[in-house]
Amino acid sequence: MPNAVITGTGHYLPPRIVLNKELEQSCDTSDEWIQERTGILQRHFIAPGQTTSELGLFAALEALEAAGKKPADLDYIIFATLSPDVLFPGCGCLLQSRLGVENIPALDIRNQCSGFLYGLQVANALIRSEAARTVLLVGAEVHSTGLDLSPNGREVSVLFGDGAGAVVLEAGPQGRGIIRVEVGADGRHARDLWCEGPGSAEHPERITAQMLLDGRQYPKMKGRLVFRHAVQTMKSSLLGVLDAAGVSVGDLALLIPHQANLRIIEMVTRMLDMPPERVATNIQLVGNTTAGSIPILLDQSRRAGRLNEGDWLAMTAFGSGFTWGSAVIKW
Ligand code: COA
Numbered sequence: 057m058p059n060a061v062i063t064g065t066g067h068y069l070p071p072r073i074v075l076n077k078e079l080e081q082s083c084d085t086s087d088e089w090i091q092e093r094t095g096i097l098q099r100h101f102i103a104p105g106q107t108t109s110e111l112g113l114f115a116a117l118e119a120l121e122a123a124g125k126k127p128a129d130l131d132y133i134i135f136a137t138l139s140p141d142v143l144f145p146g147c148g149c150l151l152q153s154r155l156g157v158e159n160i161p162a163l164d165i166r167n168q169c170s171g172f173l174y175g176l177q178v179a180n181a182l183i184r185s186e187a188a189r190t191v192l193l194v195g196a197e198v199h200s201t202g203l204d205l206s207p208n209g210r211e212v213s214v215l216f217g218d219g220a221g222a223v224v225l226e227a228g229p230q231g232r233g234i235i236r237v238e239v240g241a242d243g244r245h246a247r248d249l250w251c252e253g254p255g256s257a258e259h260p261e262r263i264t265a266q267m268l269l270d271g272r273q274y275p276k277m278k279g280r281l282v283f284r285h286a287v288q289t290m291k292s293s294l295l296g297v298l299d300a301a302g303v304s305v306g307d308l309a310l311l312i313p314h315q316a317n318l319r320i321i322e323m324v325t326r327m328l329d330m331p332p333e334r335v336a337t338n339i340q341l342v343g344n345t346t347a348g349s350i351p352i353l354l355d356q357s358r359r360a361g362r363l364n365e366g367d368w369l370a371m372t373a374f375g376s377g378f379t380w381g382s383a384v385i386k387w
Pocket of ligand 1: 084085086089090093094169210211212214277278279280282283286316317320344374375376
Protein backbone atom coordinates (compact mmCIF):
# COMPACT_ATOMS: atom_id res chain seq x y z
CA MET A 57 0.00 0.00 0.00
CA PRO A 58 1.53 3.39 -0.94
CA ASN A 59 1.94 6.23 1.54
CA ALA A 60 0.90 9.83 0.88
CA VAL A 61 3.98 12.06 0.75
CA ILE A 62 3.95 15.87 0.58
CA THR A 63 6.20 16.60 -2.39
CA GLY A 64 5.52 20.32 -2.82
CA THR A 65 4.26 23.26 -0.77
CA GLY A 66 3.30 26.83 -1.63
CA HIS A 67 1.49 29.85 -0.25
CA TYR A 68 0.16 33.23 -1.23
CA LEU A 69 -0.59 36.30 0.87
CA PRO A 70 -2.21 39.30 -0.81
CA PRO A 71 0.18 42.29 -0.78
CA ARG A 72 -1.97 44.68 1.27
CA ILE A 73 -0.82 44.63 4.90
CA VAL A 74 -3.28 45.88 7.53
CA LEU A 75 -1.61 46.93 10.77
CA ASN A 76 -3.46 46.90 14.08
CA LYS A 77 -3.28 50.70 14.00
CA GLU A 78 -5.50 50.73 10.91
CA LEU A 79 -8.19 48.74 12.75
CA GLU A 80 -8.09 51.23 15.63
CA GLN A 81 -9.82 53.71 13.34
CA SER A 82 -13.03 51.68 12.88
CA CYS A 83 -13.10 48.94 15.53
CA ASP A 84 -12.68 50.77 18.87
CA THR A 85 -9.65 48.63 19.59
CA SER A 86 -5.96 49.29 20.20
CA ASP A 87 -2.69 47.92 18.89
CA GLU A 88 -1.71 47.21 22.50
CA TRP A 89 -4.89 45.19 23.24
CA ILE A 90 -4.56 43.11 20.08
CA GLN A 91 -0.87 42.37 20.64
CA GLU A 92 -1.30 41.54 24.31
CA ARG A 93 -4.37 39.28 23.91
CA THR A 94 -3.54 37.62 20.59
CA GLY A 95 0.08 38.25 19.57
CA ILE A 96 -1.09 39.64 16.22
CA LEU A 97 0.75 42.68 14.76
CA GLN A 98 -0.72 42.68 11.25
CA ARG A 99 -2.68 40.65 8.71
CA HIS A 100 -3.11 40.69 4.91
CA PHE A 101 -6.34 41.77 3.16
CA ILE A 102 -7.15 41.22 -0.52
CA ALA A 103 -7.43 44.00 -3.07
CA PRO A 104 -10.94 44.55 -4.49
CA GLY A 105 -11.70 41.84 -7.06
CA GLN A 106 -9.42 39.15 -5.60
CA THR A 107 -11.15 35.93 -4.57
CA THR A 108 -10.50 32.83 -2.49
CA SER A 109 -10.06 30.64 -5.59
CA GLU A 110 -7.52 33.13 -6.99
CA LEU A 111 -5.50 33.09 -3.76
CA GLY A 112 -5.72 29.30 -3.91
CA LEU A 113 -4.47 29.33 -7.50
CA PHE A 114 -1.31 31.26 -6.63
CA ALA A 115 -0.56 28.95 -3.72
CA ALA A 116 -1.28 25.89 -5.87
CA LEU A 117 1.06 27.02 -8.66
CA GLU A 118 3.87 27.43 -6.13
CA ALA A 119 3.21 23.99 -4.65
CA LEU A 120 3.13 22.39 -8.09
CA GLU A 121 6.40 24.05 -9.05
CA ALA A 122 8.02 22.88 -5.82
CA ALA A 123 6.84 19.33 -6.56
CA GLY A 124 8.08 19.52 -10.14
CA LYS A 125 4.56 18.87 -11.41
CA LYS A 126 2.21 20.48 -13.91
CA PRO A 127 -1.55 20.95 -13.40
CA ALA A 128 -2.11 18.17 -15.97
CA ASP A 129 -0.31 15.73 -13.63
CA LEU A 130 -3.02 16.12 -10.95
CA ASP A 131 -5.75 13.59 -10.59
CA TYR A 132 -7.64 15.09 -7.64
CA ILE A 133 -8.25 18.57 -6.16
CA ILE A 134 -9.35 19.16 -2.57
CA PHE A 135 -10.15 22.73 -1.52
CA ALA A 136 -10.76 23.65 2.14
CA THR A 137 -12.40 27.00 2.83
CA LEU A 138 -15.19 28.61 4.84
CA SER A 139 -15.21 31.64 2.54
CA PRO A 140 -15.94 30.33 -0.97
CA ASP A 141 -16.14 32.80 -3.88
CA VAL A 142 -19.84 31.94 -4.35
CA LEU A 143 -22.38 29.75 -2.49
CA PHE A 144 -22.00 27.12 -5.19
CA PRO A 145 -20.19 25.57 -6.97
CA GLY A 146 -17.27 25.06 -4.63
CA CYS A 147 -13.83 26.61 -4.95
CA GLY A 148 -12.41 23.22 -6.01
CA CYS A 149 -14.29 23.47 -9.34
CA LEU A 150 -13.34 27.13 -9.75
CA LEU A 151 -9.68 26.31 -9.11
CA GLN A 152 -9.77 23.37 -11.51
CA SER A 153 -10.89 25.73 -14.26
CA ARG A 154 -8.27 28.35 -13.31
CA LEU A 155 -5.59 25.64 -13.51
CA GLY A 156 -6.83 24.68 -16.97
CA VAL A 157 -7.39 21.02 -16.18
CA GLU A 158 -10.52 19.08 -17.02
CA ASN A 159 -12.51 16.16 -15.68
CA ILE A 160 -10.54 15.37 -12.51
CA PRO A 161 -12.60 15.37 -9.28
CA ALA A 162 -12.79 18.62 -7.30
CA LEU A 163 -13.94 18.34 -3.70
CA ASP A 164 -14.70 21.17 -1.27
CA ILE A 165 -14.24 20.80 2.48
CA ARG A 166 -16.18 22.99 4.92
CA ASN A 167 -14.45 22.38 8.23
CA GLN A 168 -13.18 25.85 9.05
CA CYS A 169 -9.89 26.01 10.95
CA SER A 170 -9.57 22.20 10.82
CA GLY A 171 -10.29 22.12 7.08
CA PHE A 172 -6.70 21.48 6.04
CA LEU A 173 -6.39 18.48 8.38
CA TYR A 174 -9.71 17.04 7.21
CA GLY A 175 -8.40 17.49 3.67
CA LEU A 176 -5.13 15.80 4.58
CA GLN A 177 -7.03 12.79 5.90
CA VAL A 178 -9.05 12.53 2.68
CA ALA A 179 -5.95 12.94 0.49
CA ASN A 180 -4.15 10.30 2.53
CA ALA A 181 -7.06 7.86 2.18
CA LEU A 182 -7.33 8.48 -1.58
CA ILE A 183 -3.64 7.80 -2.13
CA ARG A 184 -3.44 4.82 0.20
CA SER A 185 -6.47 3.21 -1.45
CA GLU A 186 -4.92 3.93 -4.87
CA ALA A 187 -7.97 5.98 -5.92
CA ALA A 188 -5.56 8.84 -6.71
CA ARG A 189 -1.81 9.22 -7.17
CA THR A 190 -1.26 12.99 -7.24
CA VAL A 191 -3.54 15.19 -5.12
CA LEU A 192 -3.59 18.98 -4.78
CA LEU A 193 -4.82 20.11 -1.36
CA VAL A 194 -5.49 23.83 -0.88
CA GLY A 195 -6.58 25.80 2.18
CA ALA A 196 -7.58 29.38 1.42
CA GLU A 197 -9.68 32.18 2.88
CA VAL A 198 -10.89 35.66 2.14
CA HIS A 199 -12.08 36.82 5.55
CA SER A 200 -11.76 40.55 5.01
CA THR A 201 -15.02 40.95 3.07
CA GLY A 202 -16.96 39.12 5.81
CA LEU A 203 -15.80 40.90 8.95
CA ASP A 204 -17.71 43.44 11.00
CA LEU A 205 -15.08 46.17 11.20
CA SER A 206 -17.26 48.32 13.48
CA PRO A 207 -16.90 48.25 17.31
CA ASN A 208 -19.64 45.55 17.40
CA GLY A 209 -17.35 43.05 15.69
CA ARG A 210 -14.05 43.91 17.30
CA GLU A 211 -13.66 40.70 19.31
CA VAL A 212 -13.70 38.64 16.11
CA SER A 213 -12.53 40.98 13.38
CA VAL A 214 -9.09 41.76 14.78
CA LEU A 215 -8.17 38.07 14.62
CA PHE A 216 -8.58 37.19 10.96
CA GLY A 217 -6.62 37.68 7.73
CA ASP A 218 -6.69 36.54 4.11
CA GLY A 219 -4.30 34.01 2.56
CA ALA A 220 -3.81 30.61 0.97
CA GLY A 221 -1.55 27.60 1.31
CA ALA A 222 -1.30 24.46 -0.79
CA VAL A 223 0.42 21.09 -0.87
CA VAL A 224 0.89 18.43 -3.52
CA LEU A 225 0.67 14.88 -2.22
CA GLU A 226 1.94 11.88 -4.14
CA ALA A 227 2.12 8.17 -3.65
CA GLY A 228 5.43 7.27 -2.03
CA PRO A 229 7.17 4.49 -0.14
CA GLN A 230 6.06 3.07 3.23
CA GLY A 231 7.44 4.77 6.33
CA ARG A 232 7.55 8.26 4.76
CA GLY A 233 4.94 10.99 4.49
CA ILE A 234 1.59 11.02 6.30
CA ILE A 235 1.91 8.44 9.04
CA ARG A 236 -1.37 9.20 10.79
CA VAL A 237 -4.18 11.78 10.69
CA GLU A 238 -7.04 11.91 13.17
CA VAL A 239 -9.95 14.36 13.08
CA GLY A 240 -13.04 14.93 15.20
CA ALA A 241 -16.07 17.14 15.75
CA ASP A 242 -18.57 18.14 18.41
CA GLY A 243 -21.61 19.74 16.79
CA ARG A 244 -23.16 20.64 20.15
CA HIS A 245 -20.91 23.69 19.95
CA ALA A 246 -22.01 24.75 16.46
CA ARG A 247 -23.41 28.05 17.70
CA ASP A 248 -20.39 28.98 19.79
CA LEU A 249 -18.44 30.05 16.71
CA TRP A 250 -20.54 30.50 13.62
CA CYS A 251 -21.85 32.68 10.85
CA GLU A 252 -25.59 32.36 10.24
CA GLY A 253 -26.20 34.11 6.99
CA PRO A 254 -26.86 33.78 4.21
CA GLY A 255 -28.29 30.34 5.06
CA SER A 256 -31.12 28.13 3.83
CA ALA A 257 -32.50 27.97 7.38
CA GLU A 258 -33.75 31.52 6.90
CA HIS A 259 -37.25 32.24 5.55
CA PRO A 260 -38.45 33.58 3.23
CA GLU A 261 -35.01 34.48 1.90
CA ARG A 262 -31.52 33.38 2.83
CA ILE A 263 -30.52 36.87 3.77
CA THR A 264 -32.99 39.60 4.68
CA ALA A 265 -32.64 43.31 5.24
CA GLN A 266 -33.31 42.71 8.95
CA MET A 267 -30.53 40.12 9.16
CA LEU A 268 -28.14 42.60 7.63
CA LEU A 269 -29.23 45.28 10.10
CA ASP A 270 -28.71 42.83 12.97
CA GLY A 271 -25.25 41.93 11.66
CA ARG A 272 -26.13 38.23 11.32
CA GLN A 273 -23.97 37.98 8.18
CA TYR A 274 -20.90 38.32 10.39
CA PRO A 275 -19.12 35.60 12.41
CA LYS A 276 -20.02 35.41 16.09
CA MET A 277 -17.90 33.76 18.75
CA LYS A 278 -17.89 32.99 22.46
CA GLY A 279 -14.24 33.91 22.69
CA ARG A 280 -13.36 32.61 26.17
CA LEU A 281 -15.19 29.32 25.69
CA VAL A 282 -13.52 28.77 22.30
CA PHE A 283 -10.14 29.60 23.85
CA ARG A 284 -10.58 26.98 26.62
CA HIS A 285 -11.74 24.26 24.24
CA ALA A 286 -9.00 25.08 21.72
CA VAL A 287 -6.22 24.61 24.30
CA GLN A 288 -7.57 21.36 25.75
CA THR A 289 -8.60 19.81 22.45
CA MET A 290 -5.43 20.63 20.51
CA LYS A 291 -3.40 19.12 23.31
CA SER A 292 -5.46 15.92 23.62
CA SER A 293 -5.87 15.48 19.86
CA LEU A 294 -2.13 15.85 19.30
CA LEU A 295 -1.21 13.47 22.11
CA GLY A 296 -3.74 10.96 20.74
CA VAL A 297 -2.31 10.95 17.23
CA LEU A 298 1.29 10.84 18.48
CA ASP A 299 0.43 7.86 20.67
CA ALA A 300 -1.27 6.06 17.78
CA ALA A 301 1.78 6.68 15.59
CA GLY A 302 4.23 5.58 18.30
CA VAL A 303 5.99 8.96 18.24
CA SER A 304 6.77 11.04 21.35
CA VAL A 305 6.65 14.82 21.80
CA GLY A 306 10.42 14.71 22.25
CA ASP A 307 10.83 13.11 18.79
CA LEU A 308 9.21 16.08 17.03
CA ALA A 309 11.51 18.35 15.05
CA LEU A 310 8.63 20.76 14.43
CA LEU A 311 5.04 21.32 15.49
CA ILE A 312 2.82 23.41 13.24
CA PRO A 313 -0.24 24.42 15.24
CA HIS A 314 -3.21 26.26 13.77
CA GLN A 315 -2.63 29.99 14.25
CA ALA A 316 -5.68 31.29 16.14
CA ASN A 317 -4.11 33.13 19.06
CA LEU A 318 -0.47 33.21 20.20
CA ARG A 319 -1.65 32.69 23.80
CA ILE A 320 -3.41 29.46 22.78
CA ILE A 321 -0.23 28.24 21.06
CA GLU A 322 1.94 29.16 24.05
CA MET A 323 -0.38 27.33 26.48
CA VAL A 324 -0.46 24.19 24.32
CA THR A 325 3.34 24.35 23.98
CA ARG A 326 3.75 24.57 27.77
CA MET A 327 1.25 21.80 28.46
CA LEU A 328 3.08 19.49 26.03
CA ASP A 329 6.43 20.48 27.51
CA MET A 330 7.62 21.29 24.02
CA PRO A 331 10.63 23.63 23.50
CA PRO A 332 9.13 26.83 22.00
CA GLU A 333 11.83 26.92 19.29
CA ARG A 334 10.36 23.71 17.88
CA VAL A 335 6.89 25.26 17.52
CA ALA A 336 6.32 27.28 14.35
CA THR A 337 4.30 30.52 14.45
CA ASN A 338 3.41 33.24 11.98
CA ILE A 339 0.22 34.59 13.55
CA GLN A 340 2.11 37.78 14.38
CA LEU A 341 2.28 38.64 10.68
CA VAL A 342 -0.76 36.95 9.12
CA GLY A 343 -3.42 36.58 11.85
CA ASN A 344 -5.81 33.64 11.65
CA THR A 345 -6.21 32.49 8.05
CA THR A 346 -8.39 29.50 9.04
CA ALA A 347 -8.00 26.72 6.39
CA GLY A 348 -4.96 28.56 5.03
CA SER A 349 -3.20 28.71 8.39
CA ILE A 350 -1.34 25.38 8.54
CA PRO A 351 -0.35 25.10 4.84
CA ILE A 352 0.93 28.71 4.77
CA LEU A 353 3.07 28.09 7.83
CA LEU A 354 4.19 24.71 6.48
CA ASP A 355 5.43 26.35 3.29
CA GLN A 356 7.16 29.17 5.17
CA SER A 357 8.83 26.64 7.50
CA ARG A 358 10.01 24.48 4.61
CA ARG A 359 11.41 27.44 2.69
CA ALA A 360 13.15 28.68 5.86
CA GLY A 361 14.97 25.34 6.07
CA ARG A 362 13.21 24.23 9.26
CA LEU A 363 12.37 20.77 7.86
CA ASN A 364 14.91 18.14 6.88
CA GLU A 365 14.28 14.76 5.32
CA GLY A 366 13.48 12.22 8.00
CA ASP A 367 12.24 14.79 10.54
CA TRP A 368 9.11 14.08 12.55
CA LEU A 369 6.55 16.84 11.95
CA ALA A 370 3.19 17.24 13.68
CA MET A 371 0.22 19.51 13.00
CA THR A 372 -2.82 20.28 15.11
CA ALA A 373 -5.91 22.44 14.64
CA PHE A 374 -9.17 23.39 16.30
CA GLY A 375 -12.05 25.48 15.04
CA SER A 376 -15.70 26.16 14.44
CA GLY A 377 -17.99 23.15 14.56
CA PHE A 378 -16.34 22.47 16.93
CA THR A 379 -13.93 20.53 14.73
CA TRP A 380 -10.34 19.48 15.29
CA GLY A 381 -7.58 17.35 13.88
CA SER A 382 -3.92 16.38 14.22
CA ALA A 383 -1.39 14.70 11.97
CA VAL A 384 2.03 13.05 12.27
CA ILE A 385 4.30 13.20 9.24
CA LYS A 386 7.73 11.77 8.51
CA TRP A 387 9.20 14.52 6.34
N1 COA B 1 -10.17 45.53 21.33
C1 COA B 1 -10.27 46.04 22.55
N2 COA B 1 -11.02 45.47 23.50
C2 COA B 1 -11.65 44.32 23.20
C3 COA B 1 -11.57 43.73 21.93
C4 COA B 1 -10.79 44.38 20.97
N3 COA B 1 -10.62 43.89 19.74
N4 COA B 1 -12.29 42.59 21.95
C5 COA B 1 -12.81 42.46 23.18
N5 COA B 1 -12.42 43.52 23.94
C6 COA B 1 -12.76 43.79 25.34
C7 COA B 1 -14.01 43.11 25.82
O1 COA B 1 -15.13 43.90 25.49
C8 COA B 1 -13.77 43.01 27.30
O2 COA B 1 -14.07 44.27 27.87
P1 COA B 1 -14.74 44.35 29.36
O3 COA B 1 -13.72 43.71 30.27
O4 COA B 1 -14.90 45.81 29.54
O5 COA B 1 -16.01 43.58 29.26
C9 COA B 1 -12.27 42.81 27.42
O6 COA B 1 -11.72 43.23 26.16
C10 COA B 1 -11.85 41.38 27.67
O7 COA B 1 -12.57 40.56 26.82
P2 COA B 1 -12.38 39.00 26.80
O8 COA B 1 -13.30 38.40 25.81
O9 COA B 1 -12.39 38.47 28.19
O10 COA B 1 -10.88 38.93 26.26
P3 COA B 1 -9.96 37.68 26.11
O11 COA B 1 -8.73 37.87 26.86
O12 COA B 1 -10.72 36.39 26.29
O13 COA B 1 -9.55 37.75 24.57
C11 COA B 1 -10.07 36.77 22.46
C12 COA B 1 -10.53 37.71 23.56
C13 COA B 1 -11.12 36.76 21.36
C14 COA B 1 -8.75 37.25 21.89
C15 COA B 1 -9.87 35.34 23.06
O14 COA B 1 -11.00 34.99 23.81
C16 COA B 1 -9.63 34.30 22.01
O15 COA B 1 -8.62 34.32 21.34
N6 COA B 1 -10.53 33.30 21.90
C17 COA B 1 -10.34 32.23 20.95
C18 COA B 1 -10.45 32.77 19.57
C19 COA B 1 -10.21 31.75 18.55
O16 COA B 1 -9.31 30.98 18.67
N7 COA B 1 -11.03 31.77 17.51
C20 COA B 1 -10.87 30.99 16.37
C21 COA B 1 -10.89 29.55 16.68
S1 COA B 1 -10.15 28.75 15.40
